[in-house]
Amino acid sequence: MSGESTVRYELRGPVAWIGLDRPAKRNAINEALLTALDDALRRAQAEARAMVLFGHGSCFSAGLDLAEHRARAAEETFLISRAWHTVFARIRRGRVPAIAALHGATVGGGLELAATCHIRVADSSAFFALPEGQRGIYVGGGASVHVARLLGLARITDMMLTGRVLDAAAAERMGLVQYLVPEGTALAQAEELALKIAGMAPLTVLGILQALPRIQDMSEEDGLFVESMMAALAQTGPEAAQRLAAFIERRDSK
Incomplete structure (x- = not known):
């Protein structure tokens, strides 16, 4: 060390x-x-x-x-x-x-x-x-x-x-x-x-660390709006498509 x-x-x-x-x-x-x-x-x-x-x-x-x-x-x-x-x-x-x-x-x-x-x-x-x-x-x-x-x-x-x-x-x-x-x-x-x-996707971590605490201090409608914005942002990450495809492939192969 x-x-x-x-x-x-x-x-x-x-x-x-x-x-x-x-x-x-x-x-x-x-x-x-x-x-x-x-x-x-x-x-x-x-x-x-x-x-x-x-x-x-x-x-x-x-x-x-x-x-x-x-x-x-x-x-x-x-x-x-x-x-x-x-x-x-x-x-x-x-x-x-x-x-x-x-x-x-x-x-x-x-x-x-x-x-x-x-x-x-x-x-x-x-x-x-x-x-x-x-x-x-x-x-x-x-x-x-x-x-x-x-x-x-x-x-x-x-x-x-x-x-x-x-x-x-x-x-x-x-x-x-x-x-x-x-x-x-x-x-x-x-x-x-x-x-x-x-091993998590960086944009997902960003949402959990940065958006989630702020949502707790918002009104219900504002919190839900920010949730939707964060969901849209995370979806654009390069790892999202790869991880979703891998999950679907594993599920369908069973």
């Missing part, structure tokens, strides 16, 4: 592997890690068809590096929060689907990073929390929007007010993660999904 010391990057075929690498600090996110993550995401967007984000060591990420954060003034905290939003938006608004492979602590900023990915795979050791309220601060990496949309207002309010910790099974029941797998197998499941996604 190569890359910054706080984030390791590897391209395996069409899949970019991005590993948070501050195991002694439980992959707490500081400015150096955020910068290295930004570099890795830019590279993945340029050369991969899918990416997997994961954590080295005992957990995915224990969140914000509080030792660095406690000395910040209000203006600096605001600007750092906006920087987190900018970096995480490279996942949400990019062209490459992102899968988070989660184990151990996935809390605070770590949960915010996981929530910005398109698919979340958790092994049974994973647990989730938003402990900022218990520490006298407020979330700043997008939880108010992205985690809230996954869990709903009532559940995120409970987590933020009480410090409630969700185990992996509860997270799956609540829709926070899509896959729950045995301990130690999240990376294998993520790789299987990433390779499958990497």
Whole structure:
């Protein structure tokens, strides 16, 4: 592997592997890690068809590096929060689907990073929390929007007010993660999904990543109109005719 010391990057075929690498600090996110993550995401967007984000060591990420954060003034905290939003938006608004492979602590900023990915795979050791309220601060990496949309207002309010910790099974029941797998197998499941996604037609992926989230915020009629436009665009892709013909041939040969 190569890359910054706080984030390791590897391209395996069409899949970019991005590993948070501050195991002694439980992959707490500081400015150096955020910068290295930004570099890795830019590279993945340029050369991969899918990416997997994961954590080295005992957990995915224990969140914000509080030792660095406690000395910040209000203006600096605001600007750092906006920087987190900018970096995480490279996942949400990019062209490459992102899968988070989660184990151990996935809390605070770590949960915010996981929530910005398109698919979340958790092994049974994973647990989730938003402990900022218990520490006298407020979330700043997008939880108010992205985690809230996954869990709903009532559940995120409970987590933020009480410090409630969700185990992996509860997270799956609540829709926070899509896959729950045995301990130690999240990376294998993520790789299987990433390779499958990497083989999809690019225009179809474009519609899923770019149109689908926007449709959720539209009126019914506007959403249906955009769906029709995306269906027409995908149909023009060079792979559409080939894949449809191959499917029909296989079906008719049975």
